[in-house]
Amino acid sequence: MPEKFLQPYDPAATESRLYAEWEASGLFNPDECVRQGVTPAEAPTYSVTLPPPNVNGVLHVGHAYEDSLQDAVVRYHRMKGERTVWVPGTDSAAIATQSRVEKNIQKEEGKSRHDLGREELVRRVAAFAKESEGTILAQVRRMGASLDWSRYAYTLDEERVQAVAEAFKRMYDSGLIYRGHRIVNWDPKGQTTISDDEIVYQEEKAVFYYLKYGPFTIGTARPETKFGDKYVVMHPADMRYAEWKDGQTIELEWINGPITATIVKDESIDMEFGTGVMTITPWHSMVDFDIAERHELDKEQIINEYGKLLPIAGEFEGMKITEAREKIVEKLRAKGLVVKEEPYVHNIATAERTGGIIEPQIKLQWFVDVTKPFVIAHSEIPGIESGSSLTLKELMLAAVKHGGVTMPQEGFKKAYFHWIENLRDWCISRQIWFGHRIPVWYKDEEIFIGTEAPTGDGWAQDPDVLDTWFSSALWTFSTLGWPRQTNDLATFHPTSFMSPAYEILNLWVSRMILMSGFHLGQVPFKTVMIHGLVRDKQGRKFSKSLNNGIDPLDMINKYGADALRMGLLVGTAIGNDVSFDESRVKGYKHFANKLWNIARFILENTANTPEINIGRTTSNMTEGDEAILAACDALTKDVTLDMEEFRMYMAAEKIYHYAWHELADKILEESKPILAGTDEIAKQSRASLLLLLLTRTLKLLHPFMPFVTEEIYQSMPTKDANYLMVAKWPV
RNA sequence: GCGCGGUUAGCUCAGUUGGUAGAGCGCCUCGUUGACGUCGAGGAGGUCGUAGGUUCGAUCCCUACACCGCGCACCA
Numbered sequence: 001m002p003e004k005f006l007q008p009y010d011p012a013a014t015e016s017r018l019y020a021e022w023e024a025s026g027l028f029n030p031d032e033c034v035r036q037g038v039t040p041a042e043a044p045t046y047s048v049t050l051p052p053p054n055v056n057g058v059l060h061v062g063h064a065y066e067d068s069l070q071d072a073v074v075r076y077h078r079m080k081g082e083r084t085v086w087v088p089g090t091d092s093a094a095i096a097t098q099s100r101v102e103k104n105i106q107k108e109e110g111k112s113r114h115d116l117g118r119e120e121l122v123r124r125v126a127a128f129a130k131e132s133e134g135t136i137l138a139q140v141r142r143m144g145a146s147l148d149w150s151r152y153a154y155t156l157d158e159e160r161v162q163a164v165a166e167a168f169k170r171m172y173d174s175g176l177i178y179r180g181h182r183i184v185n186w187d188p189k190g191q192t193t194i195s196d197d198e199i200v201y202q203e204e205k206a207v208f209y210y211l212k213y214g215p216f217t218i219g220t221a222r223p224e225t226k227f228g229d230k231y232v233v234m235h236p237a238d239m240r241y242a243e244w245k246d247g248q249t250i251e252l253e254w255i256n257g258p259i260t261a262t263i264v265k266d267e268s269i270d271m272e273f274g275t276g277v278m279t280i281t282p283w284h285s286m287v288d289f290d291i292a293e294r295h296e297l298d299k300e301q302i303i304n305e306y307g308k309l310l311p312i313a314g315e316f317e318g319m320k321i322t323e324a325r326e327k328i329v330e331k332l333r334a335k336g337l338v339v340k341e342e343p344y345v346h347n348i349a350t351a352e353r354t355g356g357i358i359e360p361q362i363k364l365q366w367f368v369d370v371t372k373p374f375v376i377a378h379s380e381i382p383g384i385e386s387g388s389s390l391t392l393k394e395l396m397l398a399a400v401k402h403g404g405v406t407m408p409q410e411g412f413k414k415a416y417f418h419w420i421e422n423l424r425d426w427c428i429s430r431q432i433w434f435g436h437r438i439p440v441w442y443k444d445e446e447i448f449i450g451t452e453a454p455t456g457d458g459w460a461q462d463p464d465v466l467d468t469w470f471s472s473a474l475w476t477f478s479t480l481g482w483p484r485q486t487n488d489l490a491t492f493h494p495t496s497f498m499s500p501a502y503e504i505l506n507l508w509v510s511r512m513i514l515m516s517g518f519h520l521g522q523v524p525f526k527t528v529m530i531h532g533l534v535r536d537k538q539g540r541k542f543s544k545s546l547n548n549g550i551d552p553l554d555m556i557n558k559y560g561a562d563a564l565r566m567g568l569l570v571g572t573a574i575g576n577d578v579s580f581d582e583s584r585v586k587g588y589k590h591f592a593n594k595l596w597n598i599a600r601f602i603l604e605n606t607a608n609t610p611e612i613n614i615g616r617t618t619s620n621m622t623e624g625d626e627a628i629l630a631a632c633d634a635l636t637k638d639v640t641l642d643m644e645e646f647r648m649y650m651a652a653e654k655i656y657h658y659a660w661h662e663l664a665d666k667i668l669e670e671s672k673p674i675l676a677g678t679d680e681i682a683k684q685s686r687a688s689l690l691l692l693l694l695t696r697t698l699k700l701l702h703p704f705m706p707f708v709t710e711e712i713y714q715s716m717p718t719k720d721a722n723y724l725m726v727a728k729w730p731v
Numbered sequence: 732g733c734g735c736g737g738u739u740a741g742c743u744c745a746g747u748u749g750g751u752a753g754a755g756c757g758c759c760u761c762g763u764u765g766a767c768g769u770c771g772a773g774g775a776g777g778u779c780g781u782a783g784g785u786u787c788g789a790u791c792c793c794u795a796c797a798c799c800g801c802g803c804a805c806c807a
Contacts, residue, residue, distance in 0.1 A: 005766090218807065274807060277807080279807070345806090414735070415803085418802085422804085570744090571755075575736085579744085580743085581744075584743070584754090584755050586769090587756060593770095597766050598766070605766085642747085650745085650746090656754085672765085
């Protein structure tokens, strides 16, 4: 028995060494597994893409949980003998990273991005991203994640930049990307558009005003936008206003004097709300914009990009809307136009990253059209025929509906469908500087779209960058070399499994399905297992602003990576949130040591076993031994089924229970008299049995606690591979 | 307003086709020159949110309600 077993198990001394060995062995790479003969060349493939962490800080235990889940799945499939690849990567996360660096610069140097200029800011953000990347990759390695580092990708590296430009061009050429004046969510603080999904709603107590608008009374919570309102809208079936006809004009006294207003009848009006009459502000409201489009009405801008009133506001020009509101109401009161005021609670839209209050604006932006039909030349997606015509929306629905992508959790599937059904065109341009620059150049009236800048003078590239999710959406195949027709792409795509948190189901999962469907005619992954969030003790999400993140490295240093992995996995039903509980991690550190001692006992007592004689062919096997073996086989079967059905938390708990309360508590105890006895045949038989049981336990446990199991396995006389990592999963 | 998830031991959470419940940590008692004090043996602690229903039997299935969280919508 090696001397190391005389000491308690020491994760710190073991884990980094083992990870380095694994990495050096090349066995994280399926090609290398084939080359070394541990995986058959014709074995089925299993591929997983790591959801790339954002390079804007450090990982917290939520990431550690995600890594533990995936690594368990990946290690299981690798041991099953499949050509298994887990592709690592990181995400530049355009807006998140830039805004973080901007904040730092503002705080430390008192400078804004405009003080620095585009080039300098991008340089600084990239430097920050690089540093962050180093930290993150070190953290991921310490977790024991068996990622194939030879396939590492970054969303903003050269290959991915090419892929993004190519994707943009192909979609533009198919008419699915267009540029147009549309109403978008404008963040006055961040000075950029953001998508619907980057909005956080906050409840606000406000006042709801009823204002006299000629013969009508209109309701509004935003009097400061009302300057330009010259259309008054009501439902065509509202009998209270039957005397007014669509298109009829009326003269009335308004905030800054007399105006001419036009009656509009539109069915979108809720007769029950307020007075059933409203005026519209198409430039600053999605709903109003839609009404204006339907009736071809004029649209006027009231508020500028900095949240200040424009000249149309007359005496209020240049005021911030928040301070203008009171003054405008005062004036309205003085003119006798305020009929009634009542308290009112509503949600205001704020930008997730900057906290700025969203002001809808009409802007010239780039969009992905989700409702325009296109012909899909080639499709392997169930429910979609090659050569058929469909929209991106239909594609996203069909891929899940017909089982191309399986989403085992019905609840999330429902949420997915609901989101897609309400989907609007995806605004993909962002007025920031860090990220994928839009691959479009302008010269007078000419426009050029390409992966390289056009030749000739006078071309200017679009200043905007793409929404970060545009590049993330290509991730499952851009990491495999697309648009080149690589071996990897042919071998590993569609990928097998993806496990993101539910908060990015819409942001990311749906868009991967969109992009993969359009560009490859494939689904991006066959199974998507949505997991929950790890929260802090108070049940809050980990966030940089709360600074409540827990660094996995602190936990690993204290208890070991195996313990952290078990502490996060066991007792966490997939899809549910959990509060991080350090005491659980502590408990599994004890378990690692328990396992160590089980190994010590068995190795000590089998050291003199002259011939390892394992298996059912042992002719001296007693009934008791048979029962023990049968129980172990039953466990193996059970655990294997759990793994196949992604119940990692169940599998892990079962092996834990078996190792401690069966193997150690019962089998080892009852073995003591046998091993101390004089019946040599019984002794040998028992010794063989114990070695078998320990080997089996190590294998079943390896996907969850890779380090301690590998370390013990290395000392086992029953090794059937150089590394437990590639040893054969028991059947 | 619509939808989704949760409500189980002091705390954090499991509970896979319905047979009155488990893990870790914490607590109590005893023990240990024994593979293991990062331990062992034993124990206390739960009317499984509430009220109905289905069933021989419900933590589990159905209905309603309450509270917590989340998503979507509204936000004139």
